Amino acid sequence: MDILKSLGHPEEIFNLFKFKMGGCRTVMPKLDYESMSESLRTCYLYLNQTSRSFAAVIQALDGELRHAVCIFYLVLRALDTVEDDMTIPLDKKVPMLNDFHTFLYQKEWCFTESQEKDRQVLADFPTISVEFRNLAQEYRDVISDICHRMGVGMAEFLEKKVGSMKEWDLYCHFVAGLVGVGLSQLFSASQLEDPEVGRDTELANSMGLFLQKTNIIRDYLEDTQVGRAFWPEEAWSQFAGRLEDLAEPEKLDLALSCLNLLVTDALRHVPDVIAYLSRLRNQSVFNFCAIPQVMAIATLSSCYNNPMLFQGVVKIRKGQAVTLMMEATSMSAVQTIISQYSQEILQKVSQTDPSRDKTLHILALIEEKSAVSQSSLPSRTHHLSPMYLSAAMLLAALSWQYLSTTAAQQW
Structure with a gap:
């Protein structure tokens, strides 16, 4: 269990419980999925499936920037998936990387032959590209430009x-x-x-x-x-x-x-x-x-x-x-x-x-x-007596399974 790895760090155990019980909302507020189009909801589904580290903070961004960064991430995840796929021969992969930015404006383009774990972002690329085209022009220009420059750079390093x-x-x-x-x-x-x-x-x-x-x-x-x-x-x-x-x-x-x-x-x-x-x-x-x-x-x-x-x-x-x-x-x-x-x-x-x-x-x-x-900042190191720590560990062990079940929707 994750909690056992933090036995020597009681402040982490406290924060794990706090996070489970709603503290996560301070950095990752709940999104209103009901107001989204079906394709945009699918994009956020792919975001959560393909990123453990960035999904939460992307979804906490303000306003329209959130959608722009979500789509930016998925476009680059698709590009990166092409680069990582060792089953794609170089004579096919290099042109794909160089031209990938053009696929953003091709409504039907997709790639269904990838063997990578994140292959769904290529297989269902039309869902991502349609939401890309729904973004404001200033966002599209940035995403397309970076995608182009990254693809060319990736292709360069494939062969050296x-x-x-x-x-x-x-x-x-x-x-x-x-x-x-x-x-x-x-x-x-x-x-x-x-x-x-x-x-x-x-x-x-x-x-x-x-x-x-x-x-x-x-x-x-x-x-x-x-x-x-x-x-x-x-x-x-x-x-x-x-x-x-x-x-x-x-x-x-x-x-x-x-x-x-x-x-x-x-x-x-x-x-x-x-x-x-x-x-x-x-x-x-x-x-x-x-x-x-x-x-x-x-x-x-x-x-x-x-x-x-x-x-x-x-x-x-x-x-x-x-x-x-x-x-x-x-x-x-x-x-x-x-x-x-x-x-x-x-x-x-x-x-x-x-x-x-x-x-x-x-x-x-x-x-x-x-x-x-440092005088006005709380210390990140907390020292607890052995008796208190033992009691806290016992309570944690007894409570963790219950909290993991009842608070699962917080994640």
């Missing part, structure tokens, strides 16, 4: 490996940085945020790169087992002859050095993340942007110097994720969270790690950028 660290940045730009750019332009087009948010593509790109690099680092084993290689060769070739060799037990020290190098590279985007978030003024947009970012730094903290990454997928606890969702609703709170996780990483830095100096430098910069007055 991610070699240098600069190529890693470029690949992450195509698959995620452009998402940050497109979202920022949608925020500005909705007039919920200032035009400058959409114009500053450098900060928007960093938002996407930070999330993508975190996912690539975390998914090392899953990717290598299916023949995908996203860790840059410039990094891993310093420590192994082949990328998959890092999973060999006898190479653990070298593998950890490579892992820490890549985590350090991802952390260099955090100052830009802080700068970007500090510009946002709409609460729903802030929540949408901040929650994935704090989950990413929590994930990097879990991954850093962690041997388990080469044996499976390292994930943050559900109670931890829920706590972050409920807390990351103001700039001061986000700065506190970032500071605390950067301190966690700092405590794990080895005296002998080859990237030690670079890691310490970027952590010091993050600490400087995230510095806020």
Whole structure:
């Protein structure tokens, strides 16, 4: 059970119960599905089926921006599904990626041959494209442009490996940085945020790169087992002859050095993340942007110097994720969270790690950028007596099954 994983973190157990019993509505209010067209309801169904991390925060966005971002996500999910499908031959896949943006205006276009888990967004693409065409022109222009640029970039990397660290940045730009750019332009087009948010593509790109690099680092084993290689060769070739060799037990020290190098590279985007978030003024947009970012730094903290990454997928606890969702609703709170996780990483830095100096430098910069007055903010660490904690655990164990059943509709 999820609650058992949070036994040593009583604040997470409290927040899990609070979230189950309605606290989730502070960040993911219930949508009025009755007022939607059938095709739009289907789009939200696909959103919930294909995204665990973004579905909630997308549905909490204000006004028409919510529908625009939902459709943007599904279009890019369909594009990404084409890229990920290893059963599509390159001579067919490359033209599909290059031309994908044109399918948005082809009422009947769909692709029913995919073997990927999210294949329904391709098989029923007409439902998504009709809702795309129902969006205001300013939203359609952004989505079509980003879809085009992403498709071309994805096609480019199908036929070459991610070699240098600069190529890693470029690949992450195509698959995620452009998402940050497109979202920022949608925020500005909705007039919920200032035009400058959409114009500053450098900060928007960093938002996407930070999330993508975190996912690539975390998914090392899953990717290598299916023949995908996203860790840059410039990094891993310093420590192994082949990328998959890092999973060999006898190479653990070298593998950890490579892992820490890549985590350090991802952390260099955090100052830009802080700068970007500090510009946002709409609460729903802030929540949408901040929650994935704090989950990413929590994930990097879990991954850093962690041997388990080469044996499976390292994930943050559900109670931890829920706590972050409920807390990351103001700039001061986000700065506190970032500071605390950067301190966690700092405590794990080895005296002998080859990237030690670079890691310490970027952590010091993050600490400087995230510095806020802590006196007025509640601590995220709660200390309870052993007797109280034991009683709370017993109550939790007895109540969890009941709450999971009666409050299921809250999820």
